[in-house]
Amino acid sequence: MIVLETENVIKQFRQYDTVITAVNRVSMRVEEGEFVAITGESGSGKSTLINLCAGLDMPNSGKIRVLSRDIVAMDKDEMCRFRGKHIGFVFQSHKLVPYLTALENIMLPISASGEELFKYEERLSLLIDRLALGDRLHHLPGELSGGQQQRVAIARALIHYPMLLLADEPTGNLDRANADNVLDLLLGLRRELRQTLVIVTHDDRIAAQADRVYHMDNGNLSIRHHLA
Ligand SMILES: Nc1ncnc2c1ncn2[C@@H]1O[C@H](COP(=O)(O)OP(=O)(O)OP(=O)(O)O)[C@@H](O)[C@H]1O
Numbered sequence: 001m002i003v004l005e006t007e008n009v010i011k012q013f014r015q016y017d018t019v020i021t022a023v024n025r026v027s028m029r030v031e032e033g034e035f036v037a038i039t040g041e042s043g044s045g046k047s048t049l050i051n052l053c054a055g056l057d058m059p060n061s062g063k064i065r066v067l068s069r070d071i072v073a074m075d076k077d078e079m080c081r082f083r084g085k086h087i088g089f090v091f092q093s094h095k096l097v098p099y100l101t102a103l104e105n106i107m108l109p110i111s112a113s114g115e116e117l118f119k120y121e122e123r124l125s126l127l128i129d130r131l132a133l134g135d136r137l138h139h140l141p142g143e144l145s146g147g148q149q150q151r152v153a154i155a156r157a158l159i160h161y162p163m164l165l166l167a168d169e170p171t172g173n174l175d176r177a178n179a180d181n182v183l184d185l186l187l188g189l190r191r192e193l194r195q196t197l198v199i200v201t202h203d204d205r206i207a208a209q210a211d212r213v214y215h216m217d218n219g220n221l222s223i224r225h226h227l228a
């Protein structure tokens with residue numbers, strides 16, 4: 001089953017009188033259970049592409065399908081509901097809600113969709129355990145370290161068993177030990193639950209674990225055959 005498919009996606013930004021093509025005719029396909037990594041220099045368009053795949057932004061042209069649904073055609077409410085059900089997203093800058101505790105942030109996808117929290121207890125304890133967040137659950141994001149905030153954001157992205165996890169530099173702020181824990185968690189989920197993963201990363205140790213590595217260069221996506 002194809003989980004994510006893009007076809008000739010173009011995204012341009014206008015800055016004063018210049019146009020930046022952040023994503024240039026990108027076509028890619030991710031099958032169920034695959035782990036795809038995207039590398040590339042700063043400014044090459046990685047965040048723009050992954051945001052488009054999550055329906056957080058609209059392309060100028062091209063097609064994006066998640067679980068065979070055309071997400072470009074969805075209106076905002078529909079996209080929110082669809083994302084809440086099927087997509088987990090880890091932002092490059094975590095984007096935790098500052099006045100909610102770590103636990104409340106993690107449970108946000110569930111409380112926002114009006115579901116009963118207790119149904120997710122088992123999942124919650126697994127994520128808390130693997131991400132070593134047990135003693136930080138009742139703190140506000142401002143009282144957590146950057147790495148802890150990032151781990152809370154990862155737990156929030158995974159709490160609702162999304163079919164597709166999109167993560168933008170999920171280990172960017174973590175030291176080596178915590179980056180390894182996050183990678184182990186993701187690889188474990190993929191093994192046990194066939195979690196489909198698309199991860200933007202600068203870390204070649206993470207890219208080395210992927211089934212496929214794409215490289216972005218100036219908006220263009222190509223397959224990377226060898227890791228440097
Ligand atoms: N909202 C925006 N308005 C204008 N230009 C933008 C916007 N978002 C991104 N860009 C531009 O698009 C290009 C790609 O940016 P993007 O954030 O996708 O890069 P990136 O590969 O994620 O970089 P990094 O590794 O630093 O996170 C850059 O030139 C950036 O300045």
Ligand SMILES: [Mg+2]
Nearest residue numbers: 046047048092
């Ligand atoms: Mg980025």
